[in-house]
Amino acid sequence: MKRMRATTGLGMIAILLCSAACSHNSVTDPSLTSTSISTTTPATPTVTEQFNGTLPVRGFRFYSFNIAVNGTVNVTLKSVTGTNVPSTIQLGVGIGTPSGQDCSTTVDATIAATFSTPVATGVFGPGLFCARVYDIGNLAAPATFAITIAHP
Numbered sequence: 001m002k003r004m005r006a007t008t009g010l011g012m013i014a015i016l017l018c019s020a021a022c023s024h025n026s027v028t029d030p031s032l033t034s035t036s037i038s039t040t041t042p043a044t045p046t047v048t049e050q051f052n053g054t055l056p057v058r059g060f061r062f063y064s065f066n067i068a069v070n071g072t073v074n075v076t077l078k079s080v081t082g083t084n085v086p087s088t089i090q091l092g093v094g095i096g097t098p099s100g101q102d103c104s105t106t107v108d109a110t111i112a113a114t115f116s117t118p119v120a121t122g123v124f125g126p127g128l129f130c131a132r133v134y135d136i137g138n139l140a141a142p143a144t145f146a147i148t149i150a151h152p
Helices: 006-021
Strands: 047-055 060-067 071-081 090-099 102-112 120-124 127-135 143-151
Touching: 047 060, 047 127, 060 090, 060 102, 060 143, 071 090, 071 127, 090 120, 090 143, 102 120, 102 127, 120 127, 127 143
Parallel strands: none
Antiparallel strands: 047 143, 060 127, 071 120, 071 143, 090 102, 090 127
């Protein structure tokens, strides 16, 4: 048997390391990088729908609407009234997708009745969506409410 010299073994290791470093699997390989960036500006709301209802104690109500294009949805609580319903009452408002007899929300806000600015907003679409109004646990009596839903 012949003995391999230590320097020959080291030389072979160096060659293997160099050849591995020259592989085409680097991040600078054009086939592995993407230079195109797709940005789509969400459409602004062009449709405004109003939904009125009576919110039961510990209950909820929701309203479904369609969006034709990807865009911004704004839900504004316009009014909350009722016997034994204080003007400072807080409710939950959300935006999501219909799910059976309910609305599965992905955007939620607990708000006091501000009546002028959107309380829940997000970018959605296209598709079928819903706005949900719900008691967060502080209604002592049913409340009449109105919301507007602005969407593309």
